[in-house]
Amino acid sequence: MNPTLPSHTVRLCHLYPERMNIYADRGNIAVFANRLKWRGMSLEIREFTLGDSVDPSDHDLYYLGGGQDRDQDLVAGDLAHKADALRAGADDGAAQLYVCGGIQLAGHRYQTASGESLAGVGVLDLETVAGSTRLVGDIAISTDLCGPSVEVVGYENHAGRTHLGDVSPFGQVISGHGNNDADKTEGATRDRVIGTYLHGPLLPKNPQIADLLLSWALEHRYGGRVELAPLDDTLEKSAHAVARTRVGLDR
Template structure:
């Protein structure tokens, strides 16, 4: 089957490793006999939600984020209805902030958001930088290991669900022990490190949800050899435990 991916603003939101995330999705899809078709959607391009199963938004530096924000906000209705329709969203770092209601950046400029995630972000003075490890209660306590580097402090609405609980690291704001945000099939996170290579279970979750969006029925993915992935995960998790959030 073809899994149809819209990679939003790849030339602007690509601060680190976003290509890695896409490569992992493509390879793991292929290993199960599926193909990932990635379409770049950039400033001013037409976007038909009937064409896509999964939307990917990477992170950008402030300057690039400003260029993207208004174009993205114009698509808010389209993107929200795509989500209501069961499409999958993965938004990392700057993309996560813009998938919320908005972001006040370091220069005090208010950037509009899509409003798909119940979250708001305001830039803080000190950047939160370091290794991070999360536990995802919604996924039987599976862990996500990554790296965060953000000035934004993200506040979730009351009752909104984070992507994970912070075991080590800063997370959304360095205080609440919440990291990221999850609504339906939309996932936002500050884990900008190559999130998917070292967290293959999460990559598979996105793929099966994207397949389900297309076929309307649950799809089980066969297991593949993840020895290297698991080893990389362990090293990254260890890094977060010893030096995350400091």
């Protein structure tokens, strides 16, 4: 077990923040930054947009959020030039979080409502096809990524139906639509990569997932196994408890 040190810094590659930010993605970034700061560490945020090139040896954590269809189209074209770097980053053990539109672009292919096929990063073995209706509402899932059957709550709003290939789901749907409204899977995960439809945003009400990603990022940069010091999560747990009631679970 390696102790974390005040000098420790996580290097974040934030992809297209000015376009892929529709469901309050900046809340997730604020959670990364603050939960490091409260432990005496820091987050170094590097923003990448259209035309920029990404060096996979330079980042411990990657983030891609959701955007409107129009922005997603523009981003998809540009991602083709960054896909190799993102896959190399994942293979190298960097932590990556893809949310909402992000998970769609993390797969091999996203077929839009108009039938157009957008190539994705291919870092997660999945494909997404836009449906004629949107899957909207509060959602709760259960994941085993950070201990047995940890509940994750959020809100989903997506037209895409995602089908997984040779990749594990992020969690099992307790209540809500999930990847495709049919197979009860939600999101996808491999190595230190998570893709999910849950926003709300995801991390403020699910601090265990935030800390999991941060410990992965620190392990990537500094090696060994990292255990983060606990924080006072009273407010986080309280908001989590209220969100549970929105899918009919007890507070």
